Amino acid sequence: MTSQQLLLEGVELMFFGMGLVFLFLILLIFSIRVMSFVLERWAPEAGHVATAVAASTQHESAQVVDPDTLQAMQIAIKQHRARRG
Template sequence: MTSSDLVMEGVELMFMGLGTVFVFLMMLVGLINLMSFIINRFFPDAAPVIAKPKRVAAASSGSQPVDAELLAVIGAAVSQHRARRRG
């Protein structure tokens, strides 16, 4: 075999390998899309549940209302921070 024959055989093998990978990836994309279609068709998402609005504490400044739960979380964080600084 001459060197040009070896190069041509290498190029053929390269394209066969690239073609095989390309076909495999295209089949993978097609199967994933098919699976997604089947799942959405037979198992649709449940209707979203509308959450009740949270209670809002009256703000002393009157600019924007502040959530009572948020105030409790901030107060607990400040207390924890102060306790760590003392000890």
Template sequence: MTPSQLLLEGVDLMLMGMGSVFFFLALLILAIRLMARLLERIVPAAPVRASASPAPAKAVVPQPDADVLAAIQLAIHQHRARRG
């Protein structure tokens, strides 16, 4: 076979493979949409109830101890001193 014939067969094979993948994906999308419509008919959507629950309270963040704050400040100071 000549190089041009090999190239044409390669392109043909590529188009055939890409076409089959495109067809399969389109078929898959169609099947998913059909199943979604079928499920909508079988199981109707549940009505949304307005909840009377109050808004969530803000979370209380505990403050660190004085010893912890001092250790953090010392670590920051040492880090900055090393960097110059």
């Protein structure tokens, strides 16, 4: 084989490899769009989930904290601030 034939074969392999990568990326984009469509159609809306989480957070914050637990939390916060500063 001459150097010219080797060079042409190398260019041919390069285009073949670039074509495969391009085909893979197109397939990847297509599959991501299909999954996005499926999730938007059948998954619950984010607004309903956020409302449920906010409601449960408000319910939990309304509970009374044990005095011993409150004191332990205050001591831990003071120790953390003393180490930081």
